[in-house]
Amino acid sequence: MSGEAVDTGLSPAPVAAADRPGTRLNRRRRQRLPIGPLEYTRHWWLRLIVAVTFALLYAPILTLIAFSFNNSRRNIVWRGFTFKYYEKAWHNDSLIDAFTNSLTIALINTVIATVLGVLVAIFLWRFRFPGKPVYEGFMALPIVIPEICMGVAMMAFFARIGWPRDLPWPLSLSSITIAHVAFSFPFVAVIVRARLVGFNRELEEAAYDLGAGQWQAMRDIVLPYLRPGIIAGALIAFTLSLDDFVITFFTAGPETITLPVKIFSMVRFSVTPEVNAASTVLILITIVATVLAMRMQTPSRSEGGG
């Protein structure tokens, strides 16, 4: 594309006055240029694929959001604009409870999973020990194990060890939180590990050389370098936890419903605009979290260029 711009910008100008036919020739030749393999924008069918992909991705979400404002008990016909169902959702205590549970779990999970994941990543990067590949494989297993198996296993496990179920809030969320940490910290570890691969060990050695101890070098040099990876990992951990259904469904008790589980139980009766409203809020939180995380990443990303 930029090549085209250069052609139209430069080639006619010097010859314009003296040699007009040359310009025309030039233009005709450019039209006949064969389409290169990476010039996606010049194939109509590739543009179509892009359009269809975007439509399939976002049309359902936009519909969901639009119908959360629909003034109708059913979700089929548009009957006018209203905030009624947001109000209704707001006054639905069990929905708000579920929402509070979800956010609490997601925040606690983010902190624990991020700390664990960063520790694991640094450990795997820093040390060599027998059985390291095996350990690495086991660590990454929760990423590939089907969620349903994790869910069943977690349920069986908590039942077997007799994990107390009637704890006061927020301790009642502990089993779900533990399950969430177990499946989300490997994502953090993998992301941070990938960032560490590009780390220049001489940076750390330079810190020692300049008088820093191991903790100081870690705090002043390694962690700032890892910041984009840590933020990305934390974001993944947060969203994984916030919208997890399968594992939560198996580890949740009757008093500890999360938002996805609650929405599922509401949908079983009927898809009301209230469900749409709750889902829209969930989407909004995810988007805000993502934007915040990307904002936090941007300055340090340009720093990483050196």
Place this chain on the structure above:
Amino acid sequence: MNETAPIISIRGVTKRFGPVTAVDDVSLDIRPNEFFALLGPSGCGKTTLLRMLAGLEVPSAGAILIDGHDVTGVPPNRRPVNMVFQSYAVFPHMSVFDNVAYGLRVVKTPAGEIEPRVREALAMTQLEGLAARKPDQLSGGQRQRVALARALVKRPKVLLLDEPLSALDAKLREAMQLELVRLQHSVGITFIIVTHDQNEALSMANRIAVMEAGQIRQVARPAELYEYPNCRFVADFIGKMNLFEGRVVACEDARVHIEVKGVGRLALPADQIVAPAPGSEVGVAVRPEKIRLHREPAPEGRVRLRGRVSEVAYFGDASHVYLVLEGGPKISANLQNEARTAVPGVVAGDELWCSWDPNDTLVLTR
């Protein structure tokens, strides 16, 4: 501490990485205010030796003394030396000022002292205007200055430089060579530089240690190293060298007779040679710039050989002429292009004499 006491004393230091011996029983004294170069091909152990001085590697055996104190087991953050890393290792998330200030802040230098010292180091390395820049807004040469300033601001007793110029282009490298020498004079501390570039070592250093396979082959001043190498490796590694194998056939009072394969018998003045016993195998070497080329037989009293020109490599100021001697071996000679002419004086296929002063011949027993 008097002037002759070494600032760094390396005593029988060995470093093994698993089955590999990177540094093999090295002993070396480095004097205060020296510009010292560790020179050798890649993998000779020079960087490992430097890292042991910095404390980034711990010797497997032996001891390292800095300014009379045994620092063998002392970690890098408690040694009075600082290092300029090959990659410069400038902290990417800190400004130039913060990079230079880091070494002071991390050891809790009084706040009032930090700013003037950083300014001084920045001035010394001509970085005054760049204090607020981030490293990714700097050129390679500027980043290296930051690494230098960051090390010098600590006022180390010894500055260690690991291949500091290898990432710079040729012009900048030459300028930085001069600047490093100037800097060393002005701060008056010991510089130890690791390099694989002999020109760098010869032009900058007061003394050079040539390393090979984890051992030091020779420690000498640049001219001494170039004109009097003590072994075949140093002779071959430093500069260009015509190296032949020969055998001592007779030793007289004034002359040593050596039978050189493919060249013939040479009679060399004995005072230039560390009396090798008759029958011993020796290397006979002569530098290309010591050799003269003649159309006519060369004058008496010089080593004279006849050959045919096989190649001429033209470099502008000089040409390298390669001769195939009658006996078979090849010899190269430098021809200074003194007069201005576009017509080559010597072309491939010419039959020429070459000659050199017997005093310029090196006899190498190792």
